[in-house]
Amino acid sequence: MSVRILDLLRAAPGRARPILDHVSLDIPDGAFVALIGPSGAGKTSLLRVIAGLDAHDGGQVFLDGMRMDQRPARERGVGFVFQNYALFRHMTVADNVAFGLSVLPRRQRPTRAAIAARVEELLALMHLPDLGGAYPHNLSGGQRQRVALARALATGPRLLLLDEPFGALDPMIRKSIRTWLRALHDQLGLTTILVTHDHEEALDVADHLVLMRDGRIEQEGRASDLDRAPCSPFVMAFMGDMARFTGTVCDGLFQPDEAGVLPFALPASDGAAEALIRPHEIVPRAEAGPLALVHGVARGGLTPATARLADRTVDLVLPTALLPAASSGVGLDISAARLFREGVPILLADRSDH
Numbered sequence: 001m002s003v004r005i006l007d008l009l010r011a012a013p014g015r016a017r018p019i020l021d022h023v024s025l026d027i028p029d030g031a032f033v034a035l036i037g038p039s040g041a042g043k044t045s046l047l048r049v050i051a052g053l054d055a056h057d058g059g060q061v062f063l064d065g066m067r068m069d070q071r072p073a074r075e076r077g078v079g080f081v082f083q084n085y086a087l088f089r090h091m092t093v094a095d096n097v098a099f100g101l102s103v104l105p106r107r108q109r110p111t112r113a114a115i116a117a118r119v120e121e122l123l124a125l126m127h128l129p130d131l132g133g134a135y136p137h138n139l140s141g142g143q144r145q146r147v148a149l150a151r152a153l154a155t156g157p158r159l160l161l162l163d164e165p166f167g168a169l170d171p172m173i174r175k176s177i178r179t180w181l182r183a184l185h186d187q188l189g190l191t192t193i194l195v196t197h198d199h200e201e202a203l204d205v206a207d208h209l210v211l212m213r214d215g216r217i218e219q220e221g222r223a224s225d226l227d228r229a230p231c232s233p234f235v236m237a238f239m240g241d242m243a244r245f246t247g248t249v250c251d252g253l254f255q256p257d258e259a260g261v262l263p264f265a266l267p268a269s270d271g272a273a274e275a276l277i278r279p280h281e282i283v284p285r286a287e288a289g290p291l292a293l294v295h296g297v298a299r300g301g302l303t304p305a306t307a308r309l310a311d312r313t314v315d316l317v318l319p320t321a322l323l324p325a326a327s328s329g330v331g332l333d334i335s336a337a338r339l340f341r342e343g344v345p346i347l348l349a350d351r352s353d354h
Contacts, residue, residue, distance in 0.1 A: 032192045034194045036196055036202050096147055128146055159192075182204070219232070230345065243279065264337070275334065284322075293306070301319060302320065
């Protein structure tokens, strides 16, 4: 099921900014999209408007080319998994899964036998074949999540909406659950939209990321697009650890303001600029500066390190083989940088082959 959002607006009484500020977004059939961003960005609000659970003040929602924003939630053919799973405590697992089918209008409602068969099929799909008679309080967090997912899928939706579905899970099982969810998405041919504030979580499952901020879409694209060519320092910071170096471009050379950070060539216009750099894109060079380097504990062939500048420290992540023998007299060489001027990107400089 394709999703198209046009100029969606949701006002917030008493607030200067809308909850959703003229959001437009196209999601093709079969895509797995992650809505990411900090708390209050508008991610869950957008998901709930698509589902028909929240009203909006302007704009349109299309599902498979049909306008749906004026129709009630039950007519949209959407499955929704809430952050807290929202299972009915007084119902067994089987009754929870069957709920959406059992409350359909009589003309659309399957027979009891058909509902029971569907529940059995879904519990097997969720690897919960023997838990139909259990109650939610008897289940682990991961099991409750899968029951909530089975309930959302019971009516056969082609669009699945997930609101922070991993938040209550033990960190040790979150990764395996994410891998399983991605496989389920592919197996069922769903279109899936996941809300999360964790970009690492999004990278594990999604094809396409939509980064939101203050009710707007800041940037969307593949993870590699947002990482290599962020449209703002906010995007760069949200996608992972980074270091900032202010400086000046003069005659094709970026000269950092801080001692110990080595200048590097790049084809940008002259003037003040800010270079944003990932920790693994900084290489310490022995006898190239005045800095001291403190090594962390090596893991998997990589070693974290900290360079001590005059007024701050900068974190690095290095292949252990590239660590300089001396821990002093070090200069920092930049292998790649995203250059910004007054918050606007002006250049991506990749010197990884230098």
